[in-house]
Amino acid sequence: MAERLLEIRNLTAGFLSEQGIVKATDRVTLSLDKGQTLCLVGESGSGKSVTSLAVMRLLEFAGGIILDGSIRFHGEDLMKKNQDELTRIRGNKLAMIFQDPMSALNPVFTIGDQIAESLQLHQKKKKKEAWSKAVDLLRLVGIPAPETRARQYPHELSGGMCQRVVIAIALACNPELLIADEPTTALDVTVQAQILDLLQRLKQEFGMSILLITHDMGVAAEMADRIAVMYAGIIAEEGTVAEIFDNPSHPYTIGLLKSIPGFEGERGEELYTIKGTIPSINQLPDGCRFHPRCPHVMSRCREEEPPLLAINADHHAACWLHEETAAAGQRVGVSAWKAKQSRTEVKRA
Amino acid sequence: MSAPYLLEIRNVKKYFPIQMGLLGRVVGHVKAIDGLSLGIRKGETFGLVGESGCGKSTLGRVILKLQQATEGDVLFEERNVGQLKPNELRRLRQEMQIIFQDPFGSLNPRFLVKDIIGEPIRVHLRASAKELDKRVVELMELVGLDASRRNRYPHEFSGGQRQRIGIARAIALNPKFIVADEAVSALDVSVQSQVLNLLVKLQKELGLTYLFIAHGLNVVRHISDRVGVMYLGKLVEVADTEALFAAPMHPYTAALLSAIPRPTPHNKQERIILQGDVPSPANPPSGCRFHPRCPIARDKCRQEEPLLLPLSEGRQVACHYPLV
Numbered sequence: 199m200a201e202r203l204l205e206i207r208n209l210t211a212g213f214l215s216e217q218g219i220v221k222a223t224d225r226v227t228l229s230l231d232k233g234q235t236l237c238l239v240g241e242s243g244s245g246k247s248v249t250s251l252a253v254m255r256l257l258e259f260a261g262g263i264i265l266d267g268s269i270r271f272h273g274e275d276l277m278k279k280n281q282d283e284l285t286r287i288r289g290n291k292l293a294m295i296f297q298d299p300m301s302a303l304n305p306v307f308t309i310g311d312q313i314a315e316s317l318q319l320h321q322k323k324k325k326k327e328a329w330s331k332a333v334d335l336l337r338l339v340g341i342p343a344p345e346t347r348a349r350q351y352p353h354e355l356s357g358g359m360c361q362r363v364v365i366a367i368a369l370a371c372n373p374e375l376l377i378a379d380e381p382t383t384a385l386d387v388t389v390q391a392q393i394l395d396l397l398q399r400l401k402q403e404f405g406m407s408i409l410l411i412t413h414d415m416g417v418a419a420e421m422a423d424r425i426a427v428m429y430a431g432i433i434a435e436e437g438t439v440a441e442i443f444d445n446p447s448h449p450y451t452i453g454l455l456k457s458i459p460g461f462e463g464e465r466g467e468e469l470y471t472i473k474g475t476i477p478s479i480n481q482l483p484d485g486c487r488f489h490p491r492c493p494h495v496m497s498r499c500r501e502e503e504p505p506l507l508a509i510n511a512d513h514h515a516a517c518w519l520h521e522e523t524a525a526a527g528q529r530v531g532v533s534a535w536k537a538k539q540s541r542t543e544v545k546r547a
Numbered sequence: 548m549s550a551p552y553l554l555e556i557r558n559v560k561k562y563f564p565i566q567m568g569l570l571g572r573v574v575g576h577v578k579a580i581d582g583l584s585l586g587i588r589k590g591e592t593f594g595l596v597g598e599s600g601c602g603k604s605t606l607g608r609v610i611l612k613l614q615q616a617t618e619g620d621v622l623f624e625e626r627n628v629g630q631l632k633p634n635e636l637r638r639l640r641q642e643m644q645i646i647f648q649d650p651f652g653s654l655n656p657r658f659l660v661k662d663i664i665g666e667p668i669r670v671h672l673r674a675s676a677k678e679l680d681k682r683v684v685e686l687m688e689l690v691g692l693d694a695s696r697r698n699r700y701p702h703e704f705s706g707g708q709r710q711r712i713g714i715a716r717a718i719a720l721n722p723k724f725i726v727a728d729e730a731v732s733a734l735d736v737s738v739q740s741q742v743l744n745l746l747v748k749l750q751k752e753l754g755l756t757y758l759f760i761a762h763g764l765n766v767v768r769h770i771s772d773r774v775g776v777m778y779l780g781k782l783v784e785v786a787d788t789e790a791l792f793a794a795p796m797h798p799y800t801a802a803l804l805s806a807i808p809r810p811t812p813h814n815k816q817e818r819i820i821l822q823g824d825v826p827s828p829a830n831p832p833s834g835c836r837f838h839p840r841c842p843i844a845r846d847k848c849r850q851e852e853p854l855l856l857p858l859s860e861g862r863q864v865a866c867h868y869p870l871v
Contacts, residue, residue, distance in 0.1 A: 241735035356824045386598035386762065388821045391806035395820055413735065416808030420815065439812045457740035458810055459769035465788060468747070469740040469769065475705050476735070 240428035310348030437513030559619035594771030707738035
């Protein structure tokens with residue numbers, strides 16, 4: 199059994215607004231083992247970034263509050279730590295990379311200085327030593343001519359290069375957990391391929407765990423060991439990458455996968471769509487949050503919110519459709535889901 | 548076999564001057580489009596792909612004459628767009644429209660939705676208030692918006708709905724040709740598929756021709772009949788969609804296609820990882836512009852620039868050593 203590195207339990211976080219508390223995440227429970235990659239996928243406003251900021255305890259600085267729950271990193275509860283203690287962990291054992299590399303870097307310092315800063319702070323390295331380590335790190339993340347580049351400013355580098363620098367900063371103190379919030383969204387596909395390749399290589403080399411936040415199912419398929427799908431602040435479905443793609447069990451996940459235009463199959467056919475739009479977090483529907491958009495909606499869905507039910511030991515979905523299987527402890531296969539789907543299609547026809 | 552071209556672009560160039568110093572001396576040019584020829588047939592969707600900075604948006608703007616081409620001609624129904632008089636150009640604008648990428652920046656926040664959609668009609672046609680209102684209702688229903696919300700402001704709509712407002716505005720004058728500049732790139736997947744279906748539906752109902760500019764290749768594959776791949780201001784490959792995706796012939800197209808992460812965890816394909824970044828269009832490399840990043844570049848590529856030549860039926864490739 200692999201070692202548990204991060205354990206989030208019932209994390210409820212949000213923002214204070216004029217109308218009261220708005221919950222951006224609601225009882226989010228997640229765990230991540232050492233050396234694994236967990237992808238948090240979902241559309242905008244689903245609470246992915248709030249979850250990641252809460253783990254870093256940076257949410258407080260973004261105007262948010264953590265209302266409830268625990269975040270255990272290496273068995274220690276990060277919720278019980280004060281900001282001084284957190285400063286020693288952040289950027290050291292717990293590092294983060296952001297979506298927009300240009301604004302994550304300070305424009306008035308050279309990139310070498312910015313990498314060396316975290317080494318001087320966390321590892322008490324002398325300036326010269328830190329600088330040479332910074333150059334090594336730039337080489338590690340694949341920046342050509344690192345000695346020259348280290349003396350340059352962020353504006354002299356391209357977007358892809360800047361993202362490599364941000365990764366170098368995050369890696370400076372050999373973090374055990376790297377949180378990457380949409381690290382390639384702002385980049386072109388060919389550069390995205392380079393960065394994803396780099397992250398995979400670093401993960402293998404250093405045994406790092408990665409919490410990757412993305413809206414792109416393709417990126418998740420490529421990178422993840424496990425996937426958690428978020429919808430309107432809750433975990434809708436969670437499981438291994440194979441389970442999520444082969445046996446998607448929450449109607450939202452199924453809809454999401456079906457609405458991506460593919461590379462195989464007939465072109466020009468009408469795309470599958472999930473009707474309606476994502477609800478705003480301050481006007482959530484009663485019962486299951488997905489019920490107004492769900493093709494399988496039952497009367498119970500309108501009243502009661504489903505908990506995460508076990509499909510099997512490695513796969514959970516928050517949907518009432520799976521209550522029987524969860525209760526019986528059986529495995530629902532693709533065939534069972536397809537049977538269910540064709541039944542509803544017949545009904546609609 | 549080929550239908551006549553609705554739009555033809557002949558050797559178009561668009562250079563932006565780089566100015567320096569107090570006197571604004573021109574020290575160089577950013578060659579956003581550097582000699583590009585292309586024909587778009589009536590009723591088809593032509594997809595244009597490429598990475599940021601390759602000139603695809605500039606091309607869309609040059610076609611609509613939102614920006615003046617430095618050199619070359621744009622012909623719309625055999626009329627030269629560049630040589631039209633202002634009043635003729637104004638009339639032409641009824642026939643060519645654009646949908647922008649950003650559903651937030653492209654709608655005036657101080658206008659009511661009915662005024663946004665009705666504005667092209669007010670500018671170009673004479674219509675009574677009643678007729679205008681009727682047309683706005685009709686347009687909103689056509690794009691799937693609740694017409695009773697026409698007296699609201701754009702901020703009261705979601706991203707996908709705003710994009711529909713932008714689409715309603717673009718089709719308000721019954722144009723023949725629409726440039727969709729990254730029209731679905733800013734939208735979430737579940738909303739993106741709704742808007743894509745809408746664009747296809749409108750094309751069928753109104754007989755539209757699209758120039759569909761995007762960087763999301765799966766979206767382009769879905770919607771386009773033909774695809775052009777741009778790199779640093781030039782077309783490197785033009786082909787029918789199926790042929791292009793089945794067997795790319797330019798090494799850049801091949802790398803671009805292989806770089807997209809696909810939602811199929813079991814059959815991960817071998818990725819071609821390109822080295823380095825896209826060079827600056829102010830100072831493009833000698834010979835073939837792709838040679839510094841090309842995995843199969845040879846000496847000839849460094850010296851001689853390949854031309855976009857027809858290789859087979861409906862297929863043009865600009866490469867000395869095309870992949871088979």
